[in-house]
Amino acid sequence: MTSSPLACATCPVRDRAACSALGGEERADLARLGRHRTLVPGEVLFAADEDNDRCATLVRGALKISATERDGSERILSLVHPAGFVGELFAPVARFEVAALTASEVCLFSRREYEAAVERYPALARALLRRSSEDLFDLRSLVGIVGRHSAREKMAAFLLAMARAASSSPCQPAASFDLPLSRAEIGGMLGLTIxxxxRQLTALEKSGAIRRVGLRGIELVDAAQLGS
Amino acid sequence: MTSSPLACATCPVRDRAACSALGGEERADLARLGRHRTLVPGEVLFAADEDNDRCATLVRGALKISATERDGSERILSLVHPAGFVGELFAPVARFEVAALTASEVCLFSRREYEAAVERYPALARALLRRSSEDLFDLRSLVGIVGRHSAREKMAAFLLAMARAASSSPCQPAASFDLPLSRAEIGGMLGLTIxxxxRQLTALEKSGAIRRVGLRGIELVDAAQLGS
DNA sequence: CGACATATTGATCCGGTTCAAAGCTAGTGG
DNA sequence: CCACTAGCTTTGAACCGGATCAATATGTCG
Incomplete structure (x- = not known):
């Protein structure tokens, strides 16, 4: 939506994002290459099969990376949380779409310039490598969740994953959080219908595993019932 | 199984693996850190919840990365092809198991020493980053496959993905190839039963999309029927 | 050849999809 | 402020695809 120069000094992910690996002058250099931008819910940041000439770091909010099937249905392939990096470096065209789930803020870069910076600053390359390793881990976990047999297991594992993602402390799941996804998006992600x-959410609530507050709020009542 | 010094000169992935980014002396340095090792089918390279003090590049064969569910069933989370890198850098413990699907050969490194090399040689860091980007892409594709609704679609998309992986040319799927996985492993990967x-394989054969040769051989007769 | 593991095929049952309708929620404008 | 609409969510009923249980077939290795 809007676009303006970066203000790293007040950035909420200034010491978690990839750029945090850089020292003073280098960081200032990178900051000159990027622009701050806000996104409204649903706004598309990168379209699929597009030029793929940009990349970005998420500062605030949540993004989704998704593909659109031949039949027109959307399939969400990953969620991106603050400090996450999006953009397919090294690839000629972007094959997935990146869009905002909630009101979000990103630092937007030219892909060419960012790749040059990766070349110039080894610490940035290593930081991105570290991020990628985490993304790989998350994605493997997601494959494990989506590949489960029953709808109940999928929903339970999905809720746990969301609780962990929403939590500030590394491993401890958050006791209550808001789903950033609509039912349709959850269904598209897990291979289930809306x-x-x-039904699974109502069932989990009836069995006392969770409590729903409003349309998107979730409270974990009995996390053990969700599978640990 | 066996273990011996590296012989990069005759390595089949010498110009595709991460180490190929290094020049003469640097490469020789890295080679001194690694050991060549062969694996028999089913042999475990890294166990889950283990020390995670090693990493490796696959030279020949095929590996699987998997997790074991509470109920004891195995869930395959990714397949690794020659030139692929395995090992969870930066993570304190390995959370997934890595094992050989077929007779395989790897270059095995101490994780600590490899991380030091990544620190020392920026080109290695960038090469690993490039590999990770590809892995991320493959994994997102896998999420898309596994998340499909019908068993037919899952199998079709899976076969296409395998055909592409088996092909030497980048995008063109191989016309015939061998599945490196048993039925149980395929099922565990896609969230289906053996x-x-x-049944889906026989159905696909009857409809003329594929032809099965032996137990694991697949010939693509009508790739379009599999979804492009 | 014989024995074991893996794969195929068949019959039945259940969970998840599908189709349909009614509740909610949030946003809009009178 | 409230009525009203449009989109999302929940609930219900019937159907169907995939799971499950069971038996047979095929391949593999001693």
């Missing part, structure tokens, strides 16, 4: 997602 | 996998 109706099944809804 | 029986369903078997």
């Amino acid at each position: 109706e099944t997602v809804s | 029986e369903t996998v078997s």
